[in-house]
Amino acid sequence: MLTFIVRRILTLIPVAFIVLVVTFSLIHLTPGNPAYTILGEQASPQAVHLLDVKMGLTQPVAGQFIHYVGQVAQGRLGVSLLDGQSVMSLILTRLPVTLELAVLAVLLSLAIALPAGILAAYRPNTWVDSLSRVLALIGAAVPNFWLALLLVYVFAVGLHWLPSLGWIPLSQSVPGNLVHLVLPVIVLALPLAAVTSRVLRGELIEVMHLLYIQVARAKGISEWTVVMRHGLRNALVPVVTVVGLQIGALLGGVVITETIFSLPGMGQLVVNAIFDRDYPVLDGSVLFMAFVVLLANLCVDLAYAWLDPRIRYS
Amino acid sequence: MVNSRQALSIGAVTLMGVALAGCGTSSAQGTGAATHSGSAVTAAPVRGGTLNVGIDSDFVTLDPAMSSALIDRQAFINIFDPLLKLSPTMQVEPNLVTHWTVANGGTTYTLFLRHGVKFQDGTPFNAQAVIYNWQWEMNPANASPRLSDLSLVTHLAAPNPYEVVITLKAPYSALLSVLTGRTGMISSPAAMKKWGSAYGLHPVGTGPFKFVQWIKNDHMILERNPLYWKKGQPYLNKIVYTPITNPVQEYNALVTGQVNVIDSVPYQDVNSLSSNSSLRYAHNAGLGYADMELNTQAAPLNNVHNREAIDYAINRQALNQLLYFGHAIPAYTQFSPATWAYDPHITVPFSDALAKAQLVKAGNPHGFSFTLLGENDPATVQEMEAIQSELAKVGINMKVEPVDFTTLLTDAINGNYQSDLLGWSGRPDPDQNSYAFDTTGGSFNDPRYSNSQVDSLLLKARETVSQAVRKQYYDEAATIVLHQAPYIFLEYTPVIQAWSPTVQGFQVYPDGLMRFSKTWIK
Numbered sequence: 001m002l003t004f005i006v007r008r009i010l011t012l013i014p015v016a017f018i019v020l021v022v023t024f025s026l027i028h029l030t031p032g033n034p035a036y037t038i039l040g041e042q043a044s045p046q047a048v049h050l051l052d053v054k055m056g057l058t059q060p061v062a063g064q065f066i067h068y069v070g071q072v073a074q075g076r077l078g079v080s081l082l083d084g085q086s087v088m089s090l091i092l093t094r095l096p097v098t099l100e101l102a103v104l105a106v107l108l109s110l111a112i113a114l115p116a117g118i119l120a121a122y123r124p125n126t127w128v129d130s131l132s133r134v135l136a137l138i139g140a141a142v143p144n145f146w147l148a149l150l151l152v153y154v155f156a157v158g159l160h161w162l163p164s165l166g167w168i169p170l171s172q173s174v175p176g177n178l179v180h181l182v183l184p185v186i187v188l189a190l191p192l193a194a195v196t197s198r199v200l201r202g203e204l205i206e207v208m209h210l211l212y213i214q215v216a217r218a219k220g221i222s223e224w225t226v227v228m229r230h231g232l233r234n235a236l237v238p239v240v241t242v243v244g245l246q247i248g249a250l251l252g253g254v255v256i257t258e259t260i261f262s263l264p265g266m267g268q269l270v271v272n273a274i275f276d277r278d279y280p281v282l283d284g285s286v287l288f289m290a291f292v293v294l295l296a297n298l299c300v301d302l303a304y305a306w307l308d309p310r311i312r313y314s
Numbered sequence: 315m316v317n318s319r320q321a322l323s324i325g326a327v328t329l330m331g332v333a334l335a336g337c338g339t340s341s342a343q344g345t346g347a348a349t350h351s352g353s354a355v356t357a358a359p360v361r362g363g364t365l366n367v368g369i370d371s372d373f374v375t376l377d378p379a380m381s382s383a384l385i386d387r388q389a390f391i392n393i394f395d396p397l398l399k400l401s402p403t404m405q406v407e408p409n410l411v412t413h414w415t416v417a418n419g420g421t422t423y424t425l426f427l428r429h430g431v432k433f434q435d436g437t438p439f440n441a442q443a444v445i446y447n448w449q450w451e452m453n454p455a456n457a458s459p460r461l462s463d464l465s466l467v468t469h470l471a472a473p474n475p476y477e478v479v480i481t482l483k484a485p486y487s488a489l490l491s492v493l494t495g496r497t498g499m500i501s502s503p504a505a506m507k508k509w510g511s512a513y514g515l516h517p518v519g520t521g522p523f524k525f526v527q528w529i530k531n532d533h534m535i536l537e538r539n540p541l542y543w544k545k546g547q548p549y550l551n552k553i554v555y556t557p558i559t560n561p562v563q564e565y566n567a568l569v570t571g572q573v574n575v576i577d578s579v580p581y582q583d584v585n586s587l588s589s590n591s592s593l594r595y596a597h598n599a600g601l602g603y604a605d606m607e608l609n610t611q612a613a614p615l616n617n618v619h620n621r622e623a624i625d626y627a628i629n630r631q632a633l634n635q636l637l638y639f640g641h642a643i644p645a646y647t648q649f650s651p652a653t654w655a656y657d658p659h660i661t662v663p664f665s666d667a668l669a670k671a672q673l674v675k676a677g678n679p680h681g682f683s684f685t686l687l688g689e690n691d692p693a694t695v696q697e698m699e700a701i702q703s704e705l706a707k708v709g710i711n712m713k714v715e716p717v718d719f720t721t722l723l724t725d726a727i728n729g730n731y732q733s734d735l736l737g738w739s740g741r742p743d744p745d746q747n748s749y750a751f752d753t754t755g756g757s758f759n760d761p762r763y764s765n766s767q768v769d770s771l772l773l774k775a776r777e778t779v780s781q782a783v784r785k786q787y788y789d790e791a792a793t794i795v796l797h798q799a800p801y802i803f804l805e806y807t808p809v810i811q812a813w814s815p816t817v818q819g820f821q822v823y824p825d826g827l828m829r830f831s832k833t834w835i836k
Contacts, residue, residue, distance in 0.1 A: 032720030036727060038374075039382055039459050047457040054457075083375060084511050093529070149562060156570050164566040165558060167532060262558045264532035272372070272531065277720050 001305070008298050012291065019290040020069065023283050027274070028061050034081050034277035055081050068283065077287075078280035087284035090269060095288075097167060097265035098258070100177075102250050104185045106243065109192035116193070117200030121235075122227060124205055132197060139194030144253055148187045148260045155183060165262040184261045188253050192246050199242045203235035210234075236307050244300030248293045359819060363835035364552040367828065368564045368573035372531050372557035377514035378499040379451050382459040384739050387496065388577060391827040392536060392553065393434075394499035394519030395543075397425065397444070398490055404601070404652060404742040404824050406490045410439065410500070410520065420485030420779060425493075427476040431543045433502035434524040441472035446503040462750070462757055463497040485777040487784065491743035522548040522831035531557060542831075549819070549834035568593065568812055574835070575813035575820060577828060581639040584810055595812035596822035599652050601740025601747075603645045606686065606701070606802040607726060608733045611762040614684055615732055619676035621799035625662050627669035627708045628701060634805055637697050642805035647792040648738070648747045650806040652824045654781060655744035655788045660796060669708040681709025687725060688735035690716035697804075698735060726760040734760070737807065742825065744788050745776050752795055763800035767791075 035051040052058050056067070071078055077087035120132040156164035162183055168176035207213065208231050216226045255267035266285060273282035305311045367388075374383040378390050399409040411425045431439040448470060451460040469481040482489070492498065505518035517525050520543070523536035536553040556573060558564040561580045567573045579587065579595060587595045608615040608624070615621055630644035646662060649655035673679055686701065688694045698714040705712045712733075717725070725731045738758075741747055749772050750756040754764040768791050775787035795801065809826040819832040 030718075030721065032718065032724045034720070036723045037382075037720050038380075039457060046454055047459075047461065050455065051457045083514055085515070090530075094531075152563065152566055157566050160570060163572055164570045165563050166556065166567075166572060260560050260563060262531075262556060262560075262563065264529060268531040275718060275720065276374075 005298070005302070008301070012294050015294060016287060016290060017069075020072070020283065020287055021065075023286045024061075024065050024068065024279075027277070027279055027282055028064075030277075032277050033057075034279070037276050038082060068280075072287070077284035080281050081278050082276055087280050090281060091266070091285060091288050094265050094269050096169070097263055098251075098254055098267065100170070101181060101184055101188065101254060101257070101263065101265060102247070104181060105188035105192065105250060106247075108185055108189035109196055110243070112189065112193035113196035113200060117197040117204060117239075118227065118232065120197065120201040121204035121208065124201075129201070132201070136194040136198050139190040142190070144187050144191065145256050145260060147190065148183070148257060151183050151186060165260075167261075167263045180261075184257050184263060187257050187260075188250060191253070192243075192250065195246065196239060196242055200235060200239050203238050204231055207231050207235045233307060237304055240300055240303050240307065244297050247296040251289050251293065357818075357836070359549045359832070359834040360836065361549050361834070362551050363549075364554060365550050365575065365817065365830060365833060365835065366573040367553060367555045368558050368567050368576040369555050370557070370561065370564055370578050371559055373528065373534060373555075375514035376517040376525065376528065378496040378501065378517075378519075379447065379456070379458045379460055380514055381496055387827055389517075389534065389536075389555065390496060390499050390519075391521070392523045392830055393517055393521045393525055394501070395431075395521045396495065397427075397493045397498035397500065400494045400742060400823065400825060402821060402823055406494055406742070411493070414490070416779070420487065420777065421482045423480040423482070423489060425478045425480070427478065428543065429476060431520050432541045433505070433518050433520055434539050434541060435502050435505055435518045436541065437502050437504045438475075439500065439520050440475040441478045442475065443503050444478050444500050445470045445472055446506075447500050448497075450506065451497070460497045463492045463495075485779075486745075487776055487779060488743040488745035488749075491741065491746060494742065523550075523553055526552075533557075544831065548831045550830060553830055565812075568814065571814065574817050575811065575828065577811055577826070579810040579812050581637075581641050581810075584639065584641055587812060592815065593812050594815055594817070595810065597641060597808055597810045598822060598824060599643055599650060600807045600809045600826065601650050601652050601742065601824055602738050603648065603650060603740065603806050604642075604697070604735070604737040604804045605645070606733050606735055606804065607731075607760045608800055608802065609729060609731055609761055610764075610800050611729060612732055614676075614678070614682045617676045617678075618798055619672045620678065620682055621802075622797065623669040623672035623676065623708065623710065624705060625669075625796070625799045625802055626665050626672060627710065628704050628802060628804070629664045630804060631664070632704070633697070633700055636700055637693070638805060638808070641808050641810065643808075645803035645806045646796055647803060648751060648795075648801075649744050649788060649792065650740055652740075652806075653742065653744060653747075655747075655785055655792075657785075657789050657792065660789065660792050662796060666708050669710075673708065673710075681711060683711040683713065684732045685713040685715050686733045686735060687715050687717055687722055687731050689719050689722055694735060701735075729760070729762055736760070740825075744784070745772075748772055748788065748791065749776055751801070752791065761800035763795075763798070765794060765798060768794050 033048070034055065035048045039047055039051060056064060068078070079086055080090065116132045120129040123129055152164045155162045163180050166180055168180055170177045213226060213230055216230050254265060255271055258265045258267035259271060266289060270282060270285045273285060369385060369388055371385050373386050373389055375381050375386060376389055376393070378394055395410055397409060397411045399407050401407050410428050410431060412428050413426050415424045416422070427441060433439055448464060450456055451458040452464050452467065454461065466482045466484055466486050467480055468483045471479040473479060499519060501513070502518035505516060506513050509516045515528065522539055522542050524539045526535040526537050528534040534555045538548055538551055542548065558567055561578070564576050564578070565580055565583050568576045584597060587593055608621050610616055634640055634642045634644060643651055647657070647660050649657070673681060686698055688698045695714065695716050702712045702714055722734060722736070726734050726736060738747065750758040752759065752763060753769045753772055771787045771791040775784045778784050778787065809822065809824070811822050811828070813820055816836045818834050818836050823829065
């Protein structure tokens, strides 16, 4: 197992390198000079050139890339072109927001998807199943920016139950923090829950027709125990795969959700870095997020072994 | 980043709001109950309290010497007191400069500074501080966007601690207006030296509020400056700015009480504001405008008749109704109704027949094709599509190409475009809205327009003191520019700001900057 983990962690290095090449190339291929966004249109060509030199942008792109990779290899992500703040400190300031948002969204999605999927599988082709299927379809189809504004309109503007936007750190107020996260977490969780519940339903229906389930029933075990202990555990392996894959999609959704709810997380950091052509911030943030996705997938792989003892890594 | 050139690209139904405002002749403000451009002061001001302010984008830098973003000015106006200030009708008034003299045919300005003013770090505000700031900005190595404001300065002197003598290489009638903006916002030299390149994260000025904290994309906090030179002001203890980039969400934040005042209101919500007794708002004509830039050096828009055809073919009234819900004013020049240079008689008619006649003159009786670049936000794309459909009626095939703002700006500056949809946030003096845009080689002259008569008129206007005479020059120049159409001016963009009734002593200014030194919470 340990060998497996070490090997998987080592594979992060080439993957991270590829991510870096792609991000660096894409943003440098995009037209636009950050000097203009910093200095404004009235800046003289000399001023623009001076700033380009100061930012190291007059070097060939390949040279800039090699320099950047060298820095990253030494654990340095550089500083923002706009204000000189350390990229790592910018990421660490925003990470707790995105992390909390993502973890709560996954937990809420599971809290919705597990009962919905189990009920639908337990009573397939009944009204419960149909309802679950329709809700899942809506959850997967509704764009999250639209859902966000709809929820704000109902729960913040109309009913005044919840704040429409903003963020309070956990360290400042736990209830304040949670209240501000209710709507963004729902927005992120519903599409996840929709997909997860459908996958769980399908898997569970399949598992419930297997022989060992019939044996369990023949032994007189209660239906609850049959489903929860014998059926669900085996149906969860593909569900965990889906949840793991959705971590990447979740980080994409975070970008939009954080912007709408004015949450100071990684999503907003990336969006602003793209618009401002703040190359070090963008490269550093994307690299960091790629690591998070890769680590999440590693955790998923490890979870397989826990869920199904027949799976062994060597 | 929202730059002065972006805000007016209607990008924002709200972003435009940031744009600026104008009061002057065409202001209309109201509430469900009261109708004032500022909240009515019905009782003595109360000290204390926190004002929560919604702004439509985050600040970029808090260093006035390095700022080019429009939104930064919302913070600067409260952290830094400009040397001269603007009245609600955009007149230049004394502030840290108590009076001034102009000599040698307009090439020597002597500024007399207020005594006893201190920076928020306790160091004295004086002539040395002013000169230190300007010398720093004039040093090309520092790449300050303020350099162009000071490009005519040949010498700075401080005969005594409260007197600054500016020598110019040529008369510059807009100088006093320039000193009401970022160039007139003086930083503490001690703080500049202490923080160096990180000064933009630790600003120190002489304004009513001092900087406390800025968490990017989250909030910025200012607190009352106990050293402020106006005794008794400000009234508020604290201001918290929250950037809310989604216009609907910014408005929602005001409705739900999460913020007390917002810098812009979506156009579609303005009418509902008038029937909402729990909110106050002001709706004024702005200093700025939305316009198309046409590259006069690139075919097919290097043909003046093709450009004129576009001018005639666009129905500005219809655009105003469709995109601004009737809250803007059709534009034909760079001088908005909020400035003294505005002339309502300089217009062109909306006429498909005239447009087609111009196409015939151009040798394109069946029209031509070109591409319009614009920012890739929904409101701008909607505006581009509306223009596209207007032009299609006379046979002009306009391709719409949405791009991000940095690309748009870079292409515009480098002349790598046929036409673009940019705007200008506007300034109080007409020189600031025309000279760099229309003169040959001007720093804002993206269309590469060149006309010796316009060059001469705008230079004369710049060097003339009399406002009446300057107005004549600007009228003449504006008429030529309108008919040669390097720009297609579309709408003068309004400033619409709203606040809760507990906010008192707040007044909306034509430049859209929210000044809070006299604001208090009921």
